Amino acid sequence: MPALFNLPYADVGQGIIPSDGALLYFYDVDGVTPKNTWENYAMSVLNSNPVESDADGIFPAIWISGDYSVTLKDKNGVQIWNAPYVTSTSGVATVTQVSDYSSFGTYYEDSGVADAYILTNPEGLVPPELVDGQYQEGMLIRFTVNNANTGTCAVEVASGPSVKFRTVSDTNLAANDLLADGTEYFASFRAAYDSGNGAFMIVSSSGGGNYVLKSGDTMTGALNMSGAAVNMAWGATIASASSINLETATGNCVYISGSSTISSITLDDGHIRWVLFLGAATLVHSSVLLLPGGANITAAQNDIACFVGDTIGVTRCVTYSRYSGVPVSGLGIGQTYHDVTASRVAGTTYTNSRSVPIGIYVKVDGSDTGVGVTVSGSQVSVSSTAGATGNDVNSASAIVPAGATYSVQNYGGTLTWFELY
Numbered sequence: 001m002p003a004l005f006n007l008p009y010a011d012v013g014q015g016i017i018p019s020d021g022a023l024l025y026f027y028d029v030d031g032v033t034p035k036n037t038w039e040n041y042a043m044s045v046l047n048s049n050p051v052e053s054d055a056d057g058i059f060p061a062i063w064i065s066g067d068y069s070v071t072l073k074d075k076n077g078v079q080i081w082n083a084p085y086v087t088s089t090s091g092v093a094t095v096t097q098v099s100d101y102s103s104f105g106t107y108y109e110d111s112g113v114a115d116a117y118i119l120t121n122p123e124g125l126v127p128p129e130l131v132d133g134q135y136q137e138g139m140l141i142r143f144t145v146n147n148a149n150t151g152t153c154a155v156e157v158a159s160g161p162s163v164k165f166r167t168v169s170d171t172n173l174a175a176n177d178l179l180a181d182g183t184e185y186f187a188s189f190r191a192a193y194d195s196g197n198g199a200f201m202i203v204s205s206s207g208g209g210n211y212v213l214k215s216g217d218t219m220t221g222a223l224n225m226s227g228a229a230v231n232m233a234w235g236a237t238i239a240s241a242s243s244i245n246l247e248t249a250t251g252n253c254v255y256i257s258g259s260s261t262i263s264s265i266t267l268d269d270g271h272i273r274w275v276l277f278l279g280a281a282t283l284v285h286s287s288v289l290l291l292p293g294g295a296n297i298t299a300a301q302n303d304i305a306c307f308v309g310d311t312i313g314v315t316r317c318v319t320y321s322r323y324s325g326v327p328v329s330g331l332g333i334g335q336t337y338h339d340v341t342a343s344r345v346a347g348t349t350y351t352n353s354r355s356v357p358i359g360i361y362v363k364v365d366g367s368d369t370g371v372g373v374t375v376s377g378s379q380v381s382v383s384s385t386a387g388a389t390g391n392d393v394n395s396a397s398a399i400v401p402a403g404a405t406y407s408v409q410n411y412g413g414t415l416t417w418f419e420l421y
Helices: none
Strands: 003-006 023-027 067-073 079-087 092-094 106-110 116-120 140-143 154-157 163-167 189-194 199-203 243-245 253-257 264-266 272-277 304-309 315-321 337-339 358-366 370-375 378-384 392-400 405-410 414-420
Touching: 079 140, 079 189, 116 140, 163 189, 264 315, 358 370, 358 405, 370 392, 392 405, 405 414
Parallel strands: 003 092, 106 140, 116 154, 163 199, 243 264, 253 272
Antiparallel strands: 023 067, 067 079, 106 116, 140 189, 154 163, 189 199, 272 304, 304 315, 337 414, 358 392, 358 414, 370 378, 370 405, 378 392
16 A cells, blocks of 8 residues: 655754755665655555655655665765665554664664564664654664574564564574574674564665675575675585586685596586586587587696586586696597598588587599589689699598588599598
């Protein structure tokens, strides 16, 4: 249902101080995507975004629907405060006096036990959002806990009443949703009070600590980094074998030891692993292990590769870098000449279906002969001894790019045909 956003004045955090031209920006809870508000309960007339206060610092009627992040700026565009979680579920969405630190949330430390947290500010600050001992809509806290929760849990903030912690999707917390200081996934958390639910909702925002994903959690939206890196870890070394499982690796970066032949790699669809080889393992190209150049690769110490799970049962090596600097695939790399005379016919067009260039070398023996090679419709090499009466040898050669067509022209004589692949 729609709710009236209750902020009659442009509050600068030290009591109600009207300010002309103040600006209220309404966003989705991501704090980025603008979100509509309306002038009336029927939601038939849109407000501008931002909504601007009049000469007395008074805002018009603002009706909201759903969950919002709200930012107040003065007429010069300087941010005064931010309320990262405001909801319409209670019928009246009130933002009370917000202090200078409200965009981050007042910081609290825990002195309680698991599932019954008692939060106090180490400097003894009492938030203005605690009115007559009651939490107010949108009250934002930032906190750490001493013990991980085991399930549904309650919290007291600054000697206020005991209420539940709930997720932003309005469900009870599961075990280890709150992890303690010093644990692997520790960080400070943020929560906003929702008077409609009578609970502090764990929320995520860009500053002051976030709700932390734990092992096994799934993100349904994009992870956007700004001014920060995503750091991967090296996992335990895995020994080379006919089949290795990178899905169970303990890090996104993995060492592979030994020199055994690797014919298959298990990796789920879309999952990525970086591998550094410690020995001379041989990777076998196949329909389940796709390698650059479509050929086997024999590793050397300090070679590095990146593997991606493609479809069920298929793993693709998307890059392979030799420590020596020698390319892993290309013309002449790992290729040898093959006599294909028996399987080729002059004048027939063939296609290089390999992922790398191949080489063509042809010759004809006899008198008054000639031979040529055509690549992608152009004759790029030709040799002829037309009119000669003795036994001569004419030859022609060409490089055929990946995917290109090629054919050979025999102008008389016995043809021999070699291909480098």
